[in-house]
Amino acid sequence: MRIATWNVNSVRARGERIAAWLQRSDVDVAAVQETKCRDEQFPTELFTDLGYEVAHHGLSQWNGVAVLSRVGLEDVQVGFPGQPGWGDPEAPEARALGAVCGGVRVWSLYVPNGREVDDPHYTYKLRWLEALRAYGAERLAEDPQAGIALCGDFNVAPQDDDVWDMAEFEGSTHVTKPERDAFTSVVEAGFTEVVRPYAPGPGVYTYWDYKQLSFPKRKGMRIDFVLASPALAARVSGALIDREERKGKGASDHAPVMVDLDGGPGDESSAPGTAGLAGA
DNA sequence: ATGACCGTCTAAGACGGA
Numbered sequence: 001m002r003i004a005t006w007n008v009n010s011v012r013a014r015g016e017r018i019a020a021w022l023q024r025s026d027v028d029v030a031a032v033q034e035t036k037c038r039d040e041q042f043p044t045e046l047f048t049d050l051g052y053e054v055a056h057h058g059l060s061q062w063n064g065v066a067v068l069s070r071v072g073l074e075d076v077q078v079g080f081p082g083q084p085g086w087g088d089p090e091a092p093e094a095r096a097l098g099a100v101c102g103g104v105r106v107w108s109l110y111v112p113n114g115r116e117v118d119d120p121h122y123t124y125k126l127r128w129l130e131a132l133r134a135y136g137a138e139r140l141a142e143d144p145q146a147g148i149a150l151c152g153d154f155n156v157a158p159q160d161d162d163v164w165d166m167a168e169f170e171g172s173t174h175v176t177k178p179e180r181d182a183f184t185s186v187v188e189a190g191f192t193e194v195v196r197p198y199a200p201g202p203g204v205y206t207y208w209d210y211k212q213l214s215f216p217k218r219k220g221m222r223i224d225f226v227l228a229s230p231a232l233a234a235r236v237s238g239a240l241i242d243r244e245e246r247k248g249k250g251a252s253d254h255a256p257v258m259v260d261l262d263g264g265p266g267d268e269s270s271a272p273g274t275a276g277l278a279g280a
Numbered sequence: 281a282t283g284a285c286c287g288t289c290t291a292a293g294a295c296g297g298a
Contacts, residue, residue, distance in 0.1 A: 061288045210285035247282045
């Protein structure tokens, strides 16, 4: 079974491109972030026409998360228990959607950006990650064998090698110790980041700014991850950051990230001739 | 070449992104 996570930066601006990528990449389950639309604006038919079921949660032109699956989509959860809110009055944003697909609970997560270190949005980001850790820890305490994938744009570069030049990030969000500690806490709650072993750095990223020729100059950040529960991590057989999809006109500023799992629907051993992911 | 921001809301700039 092949799962993917991708911050698409508007599903309306890029729907055809997303659909073509899904089909070309033989993806079974996709966790999608930054759809930038309300539910009634989501181009559902683009994906149902390809055999995917669709769950989307979007409240405005901001944020928006979806799960697309062709291996079943059940028990949809809008947000996770304890998810912090934003605004006045404070309310949860459209940043988390979970569904059980092919026996795996797949979460599409869009962690708040943080904006600036001295911005209230930064503390919101830290609270959000702490709440995610607490939720994940609770789920694993209830069922240590649960297959859970925390997929998404974490908006944290956990290691110095995850940005092109640490000196350029002096005083910036995404690389501060509190953010990295918050990310590490989710990992230490039992969720292994399963992509890095197959796509090691340095110089391997998932995001490149649209500005200043960042992509051709290879100035990127690794901020999109798949964090797997112990039972799920044991099934991972490969992973790939598809930087080809960042090329050309009409690309998202994030690349899709794919992970292959042994067993479950679409297992390679039961589908001869299907090539697995080779890694970086 | 992979090429010098992009998307949304709204009608010219503001906001968010990271």
